[in-house]
Amino acid sequence: MQRPRHILQLEAEEKRRFVDSFDRVFTDIDGVIFTLQHNIPHAPDAFNALQNAGKPVTYVTNNSVRSVDSTVHNFAKVGLEVQNEQIWHPAQTLVYYLRSIKFEGLIYIIASPKFKQVLSEAGYQLLDGPNHMIEDSFSELARHIFDKSPVRAVVIDVDFNLTSTKLLRAHLYLRNPDCLLFTGATDRLLPVTSDINIIGPGPFASILVEASGREPTVLGKPGRQLGEMLMQHYKVSEPSRVLMIGDMLAQDVKFGRMCGFQTLLVLSGGCTLEQLQAETSPELVPDFYADSVADFVKLFEELAPKAHA
Incomplete structure (x- = not known):
């Protein structure tokens, strides 16, 4: 198995071939542009350089907790102008998929308020809860879990x-064989x-699966249905001829590999060089x-003189 190479350690002609080898970029957001602690320095400059080089960028995230409008606003604050339609997250992808299969009916949903809002605004009927503590008794438990509502899909994010x-x-x-199961983000660790990592949504979704x-139909990374859409x-x-950029091996790299994209891991988020080398x-x-x-900023700077020769 060939080991990955650092893009700045390629020979000059290899760098040119690399840049010429892809026409479009799909990229993660968290760990690539932002972390919980800080913004990644010069990340906006890199994406502006890619777009200026004729490589359109689409931001594919597993984070549906943050709204698209909020993400666009955060991008603007760091100097990156992005349109709403450039951002894909599991809630939007689910709406796209449900429309493609002409889904109708009641959805039981385990997700964040922002996720639910996207589906509600798209016209879907949702059922959730209980959203309060219940008494520790089997009779009280039974009262909250046994339900005759005509649920046609279960969503967990x-x-x-x-x-x-x-x-x-x-x-x-899900005992009803006609009830569909959809998962969004499947990250096992965040x-x-x-x-420091914390348990992600993946293990909880795995319990249900x-x-x-x-x-399940997986509408986050690394879901095949997401890639096909x-x-x-x-x-x-x-x-x-698509380059997938991300900071997580199990989500971003696996997703790119599954879809047949080229893959680029950045070490600014959830994976260290030691973890990469051990994989x-x-x-x-x-x-x-x-x-x-x-x-990428330095890469394009190194290629610029020859490009204008």
Whole structure:
């Protein structure tokens, strides 16, 4: 298995071939442009340089807790002008998918208020809860999880107020073989600082998947359905001419590999160089890596003199 190479350690002609090898960029946001602690220095300059080089950028995130409008506003504050339609997150992707299959009916949803708002504004009927503590008794539990509502789909994404009661209720709805199961973000760990991770939404979704025995439709990274929708929407006929940029091996790199994209890991977020070097699974090893996306600024500067010769 060939090990990934740093984009600034390529030979001059290799750098030119790399830049010429992709026409479009899909990129993560958290860990690439922002972290919980700070903004990644010069990341906006890198994406502006990519777009100026004729490489349109689409921001593909697993974060539906933050609204699109809020994300666009945060981008503007760091000097990156982005249109709403350039941002894809699981809630939007779910709406796109539900419309594609002409879904109608009631949805039981375990997700953040922002996620629910996207679906409600798209016209879908939602059911959630319980959103309060219940008494520790089996009779009270039964009263909250056994329900005859005609739920036709269960959705699970990030819910900071997730309870076992919600999972039990979702599991019972999924006893109906006609009830669909959708998952959004599947991150098993979420980086908080350079040395602290917290449990992500993935393990909770896995509980529901395992208990129900159902195959979910995954509408976050690394979901195949997400990749197919992106390629269809942007009319991608040659996946190998798409560059996927991200900071997580299991979400971003695996997603890119699954879709046939080229992959670039940045070390500014959830993966260290030591973790990258220790990875042996081919589906998780990127084609290239960089300290941060800001390395594109230097890369284009190095190519500029020859480009104008």
